[in-house]
Amino acid sequence: MERGDRLFRTGDVLSSIFVVRDGGFKTVVLRENGEEQVLGFHLPGDLVGLDAVGLGNHRCDAVALTSTNVCEIRFEDLAGAFADLPSLHKQLLRLIGQHSNRDQDHMAILVRPQANERIALFLLNVAGRYRLALFPVHAFKLPMSRGDIARYMGLASETVSRGFSRLQDDGVIALQGRVVTILNAGALGRLAQHEEMIEPPRHNERRVACIHGAV
Amino acid sequence: MERGDRLFRTGDVLSSIFVVRDGGFKTVVLRENGEEQVLGFHLPGDLVGLDAVGLGNHRCDAVALTSTNVCEIRFEDLAGAFADLPSLHKQLLRLIGQHSNRDQDHMAILVRPQANERIALFLLNVAGRYRLALFPVHAFKLPMSRGDIARYMGLASETVSRGFSRLQDDGVIALQGRVVTILNAGALGRLAQHEEMIEPPRHNERRVACIHGAV
DNA sequence: CGCTCATTTGAAACGAATCAACAATCGTGG
DNA sequence: CCACGATTGTTGATTCGTTTCAAATGAGCG
Numbered sequence: 033m034e035r036g037d038r039l040f041r042t043g044d045v046l047s048s049i050f051v052v053r054d055g056g057f058k059t060v061v062l063r064e065n066g067e068e069q070v071l072g073f074h075l076p077g078d079l080v081g082l083d084a085v086g087l088g089n090h091r092c093d094a095v096a097l098t099s100t101n102v103c104e105i106r107f108e109d110l111a112g113a114f115a116d117l118p119s120l121h122k123q124l125l126r127l128i129g130q131h132s133n134r135d136q137d138h139m140a141i142l143v144r145p146q147a148n149e150r151i152a153l154f155l156l157n158v159a160g161r162y163r164l165a166l167f168p169v170h171a172f173k174l175p176m177s178r179g180d181i182a183r184y185m186g187l188a189s190e191t192v193s194r195g196f197s198r199l200q201d202d203g204v205i206a207l208q209g210r211v212v213t214i215l216n217a218g219a220l221g222r223l224a225q226h227e228e229m230i231e232p233p234r235h236n237e238r239r240v241a242c243i244h245g246a247v
Numbered sequence: 248m249e250r251g252d253r254l255f256r257t258g259d260v261l262s263s264i265f266v267v268r269d270g271g272f273k274t275v276v277l278r279e280n281g282e283e284q285v286l287g288f289h290l291p292g293d294l295v296g297l298d299a300v301g302l303g304n305h306r307c308d309a310v311a312l313t314s315t316n317v318c319e320i321r322f323e324d325l326a327g328a329f330a331d332l333p334s335l336h337k338q339l340l341r342l343i344g345q346h347s348n349r350d351q352d353h354m355a356i357l358v359r360p361q362a363n364e365r366i367a368l369f370l371l372n373v374a375g376r377y378r379l380a381l382f383p384v385h386a387f388k389l390p391m392s393r394g395d396i397a398r399y400m401g402l403a404s405e406t407v408s409r410g411f412s413r414l415q416d417d418g419v420i421a422l423q424g425r426v427v428t429i430l431n432a433g434a435l436g437r438l439a440q441h442e443e444m445i446e447p448p449r450h451n452e453r454r455v456a457c458i459h460g461a462v
Numbered sequence: 463c464g465c466t467c468a469t470t471t472g473a474a475a476c477g478a479a480t481c482a483a484c485a486a487t488c489g490t491g492g
Numbered sequence: 493c494c495a496c497g498a499t500t501g502t503t504g505a506t507t508c509g510t511t512t513c514a515a516a517t518g519a520g521c522g
Contacts, residue, residue: 065440069358071351086344091351121336128343129301135350136286136306142357143284143401147478178501186358188479193502225280362510393469403511408470
């Protein structure tokens with residue numbers, strides 16, 4: 033699939049669940065006033081489409097953020113297999129539970145009153161997910177735009193941009209466009225919990241991203 | 248159960264699901280820094296405990312907000328019935344889907360950048376849920392404190408209080424402590440969507456709550 | 463009736479949204 | 493391969509709104 037393509041749209045009947053192999057998706061709802069709200073990001077290894085399991089219809093659009101590669105699981109096959117393998121039910125329930133955990137992480141971000149905390153949490157979140165799915169990496173490329181991140185976190189895109197720049201100035205992360213390198217995970221964790229930066233940045237001038245060849 | 252009692256705690260293994268008959272609950276998580284985040288409110292007719300279906304353990308505490316009355320459904324009974332009645336699965340999945348819809352409503356509140364929009368959405372939300380469960384009422388008593396509402400919406404409790412007062416001054420709602428009367432649902436809906444108040448308040452002085460005997 | 467806790471309200475400081483301009487990046491086609 | 497246009501990202505200045513701290517009021521409960 034290419035960037036901008038939709039895996040499914042709001043209202044579509046549930047026919048398949050997808051596993052992201054490569055690339056990334058966002059799931060979005062369009063509010064009555066025309067604004068787009070980003071419900072979640074789906075990175076390699078993640079499932080897309082579980083939102084329709086409850087009622088049988090999708091409640092959001094799944095939009096490809098980049099060129100993507102997905103694995104399709106036809107739901108009727110799954111339903112047929114349920115009768116034979118009761119354990120599959122537990123499996124599905126566990127998946128749904130994980131999905132719900134994602135929502136909870138999202139809410140944990142949204143309730144923070146401070147933009148910097150939200151941004152720090154977001155980065156830790158994404159980094160953790162990449163760490164699970166791929167081999168541990170210090171640098172990863174965000175497939176989504178700053179605007180998407182903003183609409184995910186309930187902030188203006190300028191605020192996201194400023195927050196990223198600030199983290200770079202403080203030597204917590206290095207930025208190269210959408211490529212993020214976490215330089216100081218400890219500091220990021222403290223920022224996510226409203227604690228002040230304890231170790232001050234070593235230099236005040238913005239350093240160029242030195243990703244020691246990992247990019 | 249009495250106010251403050253816990254139906255279950257974080258980490259408890261899933262043993263039962265509950266239906267709220269009377270009163271209300273909040274589900275909360277305690278963050279590492281000691282702060283409490285309110286994940287949801289459970290009013291009469293609502294289910295509590297679905298959070299554990301995915302992994303088998305509860306991921307939050309369920310705290311009674313008032314004296315309450317619940318109906319317990321032992322999960323093992325349910326699991327046994329699954330083998331006999333495959334349709335029960337769909338039923339459970341639908342319930343989970345509804346639960347997920349709640350989370351989505353919650354996020355729709357949290358992404359609003361403006362406190363007034365969040366508060367308007369919250370009131371519409373709660374009113375809609377009371378309308379579903381009980382006979383239509385214009386006045387209802389919130390079982391939760393302003394602080395709980397604030398922790399649910401990611402605001403300071405003072406901001407919630409101010410927002411309520413503002414809505415009262417504008418003649419959109421009437422307040423009597425925790426009893427809320429919606430006087431102008433249309434205006435509330437418009438406020439929830441960032442639109443300005445079109446019809447100005449008829450009087451500037453704060454009116455006393457006139458709930459025409461419904462309380 | 464007096465206590466404690468919840469709620470309301472005020473004033474000030476801080477932070478984010480907004481508006482606006484600019485730089486950088488990407489994709490496209492010459 | 494480079495030039496171009498369009499999108500995306502960054503940065504600055506201002507305005508608006510929320511948090512915070514503080515105090516007063518009100519309600520619920522023993």
